[in-house]
Amino acid sequence: MLPQPLLRGKRGLSPFIVVTKRLYGTNLVDILGPRRALVHKNTGEPRTVLYGASNTQQVHLRPGEVAIKFLLSPINPANLNTVEGTYPSKPILVPGFDEKNGDVFIGGNEGVAEVVKVAPNEQTDTAMLKEGDWVVMRKAQSGTWTNWRVMNASEVLRVPRKPVGSKVTEVFAATMMVNGLTALGLVSGIEPGSHLLQNGANSGVGQAVIQVAKNLNVKTINFVRDREDFSDVEKHLKELGATHIFPYSKLLDRAFKKEFAALRKGSPTKHAFNGIGGATATAMGALLDQDGHLFSYGGMSKEPLKIPVGLQIFRGLTCHGYWHSRVWSSLSQDTQAEWVNRLTSWKENGEFQDPKHEIITLKGDDSAVGDQMREVLDRLQKGMVGSKLLLKWE
Template sequence: MISSESLIFRSFGDPLKVLEISKVEVPKEPKEDQVLVQWIASPINPLDINKIQGAYAVRNELPAIGGSEGVGRVVKVGRNVTKFKEGDHVTTFALGTVFWTEYCIVDEEDLYKIDNRIDIAVAATFMINPPTAWIMLRDFVDLEKGDYVIQNAANSGVGRAVIELCAAWGIKTINIVRNREDVGMLKTELWKLGADHVFTEEEFAEMGKDLMKEIMHPPKLALNGVGGRSALVICSTLARGGTCVTYGGMSKKAHEFSTSGLVFNDIRIRGIAVTFWIKEGDNEEKFKKCFEELQNLAVIGKLTAPPMDRVRFTDHKEAIRKTMKGRNKKQLFIINESYRQNSKI
């Protein structure tokens, strides 16, 4: 057995109180169709906080190890494994996989290989935000070059991925962010990623109608990660029959949609969670295309990671605190210390 340092919670509650460092025993020898993975890095996502609080849609069995995505290195493969070899870099989308631990056994069929030219921060955050952006842009509305997409939470991980994908595909974006002290710097960041228009909520309330008159066609697609009145605002710009896809609720307020928009403008309201979407219909095949396309863009630098702090497990309380407070850099656990100074895996 291998002694694997992990971040564990034994009860649901405040992550600052229930999350602790502990050792777990992991088999040295994977079974015939399994792979022993050494995790390199894993971020803290909002859903990780929700899982620890017991507020996520799917509850972990306790005790549980934290984390929802990450990048790892293959240490050993079972005798029937053919897709992977020692040293390959991998990730998984399987529900129930543990990430905030040094080692883990994963079934071969649940693993995906990651190109080793991809930056560690991108590779570690490749399983939730970029696929969510890809699916929303590809699977709900037929978008063509020159079409407009409007989104709130434009500075979130998903929002940044939306901007970069749209820039790569020739789709224009209208982006809304919350006001803050450094909003000028934030706007510059998003413009550099390829954003066409960036507004604070207050600016869009004042200038949004004028912009809608200027553009040739109203947006076909609105992407909602905030909820509350912000959902109402972006939906009000949609073309007749347009679609609003919700992937989050950062405001923690009920999502607002107008009766007139639904009845007289025939807008569609949809939702997306990657791990559930993959299991529906023929989506596994679609996802293979998604994963390949995202990797290709990451290799050539057209898909990047949001700004991050690299932290150790021993710093988990401060990292969790920053995540829960918001408006801080994303927190990335570097689990394998040999990769701490390396930008590439």
């Protein structure tokens, strides 16, 4: 015999009414096939802990939920830090997803998905969503390295796209919430006509910074690692709207100061963005005007930031950290929508290009998908991949 409160349901309804109110439509597995994902049970070295898993259990929507099918999900550096357990925001456990191992974390933080089914609920945002819409994740650590999943309608944001002939691509939408919006947050507010400096200019964030800056009439002086294919990288970044591009060896050469003074032509240069750390960040700080601002948002070289005291005492350099997750969660839902609209309208108008990218199509059973991911991780470990890698389920 069930206890009385369970028999009655929350509002004193009969069990039959409780069940019909909670479940909506057919079993989604019948329409979409088993749920599949790249998961990890424990945190640790991604190559060791990540594996492919499937789930065949029935899934029904509840009012206010949406079923979404992922189109593309990027592999961002922070996703791997999350798997390692070194990233400040923690992944969300998915109870019982792995039919053999039980509760697991699904990798990935952002991605673009298509709405497949909506279970209407007047109290939530389901009215805003319809089948066929593209959505991105409003919530951090959503677990996006999966073929499909159910989410609360309030956890996703509709991608504004023209109904016909939209220029908003899957790659753009899949990468805008992290790289695109980080760039918008960094560059917004910089005086038009001035110059900004950045290292890691060929990264996802770097390419977005160049394009946001161009759209806001801010010029960019960009630095990338020395490499054999420098001229290809230079050509690509110029096509995005970069003003100047140099290898780090040039930035670290003391003689560069003179050349730099000539190319900025006296315009204000008060902001530098550091996604790499180490000597190149110090060198950018030293090039800034009096009372400049060095914003660190990443540390890909794993080298610490070293700032000579003279730069702070005599040149008034201020060092800041920028974490998009914190900025984003401080914004109202209306402002979040405004930021997304701003980026997507540039894209619709042909004023924003996709980042350099490569799509990895995940094929075969769970074991094959795990092997594919390990190959991808080996490439990323070697470095100089030159493209944002995005996952797509076959």
